[in-house]
Amino acid sequence: MAGIATVVVGTAWDIVTHCQVPRFVYNDLPLGNPLGNPWDIVMQSQTMDRALSILVDAKTPTAEAMQHRFSSDDRWKMTYMAVTDENREELRERGEENRRQRLADKADGLKRE
Amino acid sequence: MNYISYIERTKAFYAAQGFDVPYQWSQHDDVPFSPMSKRLSDARIGIVTTAYRDQTTPMMARQAEAVPTEDAPTNFLNEDLSWDKETTHMADRRSYFPLEYLKVGVKNGLIGSLSTRFYFAPTQYSQRLTIEQDAPAIVRFAQEDALDGVVLVPI
Numbered sequence: 061m062a063g064i065a066t067v068v069v070g071t072a073w074d075i076v077t078h079c080q081v082p083r084f085v086y087n088d089l090p091l092g093n094p095l096g097n098p099w100d101i102v103m104q105s106q107t108m109d110r111a112l113s114i115l116v117d118a119k120t121p122t123a124e125a126m127q128h129r130f131s132s133d134d135r136w137k138m139t140y141m142a143v144t145d146e147n148r149e150e151l152r153e154r155g156e157e158n159r160r161q162r163l164a165d166k167a168d169g170l171k172r173e
Numbered sequence: 174m175n176y177i178s179y180i181e182r183t184k185a186f187y188a189a190q191g192f193d194v195p196y197q198w199s200q201h202d203d204v205p206f207s208p209m210s211k212r213l214s215d216a217r218i219g220i221v222t223t224a225y226r227d228q229t230t231p232m233m234a235r236q237a238e239a240v241p242t243e244d245a246p247t248n249f250l251n252e253d254l255s256w257d258k259e260t261t262h263m264a265d266r267r268s269y270f271p272l273e274y275l276k277v278g279v280k281n282g283l284i285g286s287l288s289t290r291f292y293f294a295p296t297q298y299s300q301r302l303t304i305e306q307d308a309p310a311i312v313r314f315a316q317e318d319a320l321d322g323v324v325l326v327p328i
Binding site: 064072074075082091092093101105115119120121125130136139141152155158165172 | 199
């Protein structure tokens with residue numbers, strides 16, 4: 061059976077290229093808005109135009125970066141998942157809570173096998 | 174290109190939470206490439222999303238689903254997914270779920286048709302569950318719906 065053509069549109073260049081996929085359109089935007097900035101229909105449409113064009117035209121594995129930007133500077137890139145002296149204790153506590161929650165979910169039979 | 178290294182960020186972030194073994198991100202040396210078998214104007218296109226419809230099912234229990242497109246919520250409830258909540262918001266569905274775009278494409282004749290269902294792919298920690306259960310389920314859904322092309326939009 062012939063396979064189905066696919067294209068991934070995403071914002072994590074390193075994760076997707078590490079994984080490797082047949083076609084990838086990358087946006088250098090925050091996680092959460094892979095297609096374009098919120099309410100920016102032009103940007104979102106440009107991303108999808110590119111994705112469909114690669115879906116149809118690519119003959120070999122392809123990864124392409126759009127030129128879109130989230131804002132005029134890149135300061136937003138500093139904060140996501142940052143570990144700082146200010147949040148180190150909070151992160152340690154979050155880890156403890158996360159482990160407790162996982163055990164509780166598992167005990168409740170919520171874990172998939 | 175000045176992209177964020179999420180693999181390195183994740184490693185440091187979870188180490189700070191006391192998780193000693195870094196996550197091994199999925200990697201595939203053999204990536205099958207399927208060319209499009211039809212022109213776009215004749216093709217049926219589907220959407221795969223990691224956005225979920227509700228938060229009553231805990232993340233770790235979620236499984237791949239095919240959902241009638243008409244039941245797609247105006248706003249998915251994405252609070253428990255990992256995204257940059259400090260920088261942006263997900264109040265505009267079109268920024269991560271291209272339903273309106275594809276509908277316009279069908280109306281204009283650019284795209285043959287849109288699948289009557291969209292597909293949910295859970296963001297599972299376990300790659301085994303993704304590879305052995307969720308991915309095959311989504312392939313089955315895509316075959317049932319006779320899709321020619323799929324746009325996967327992970328959050």
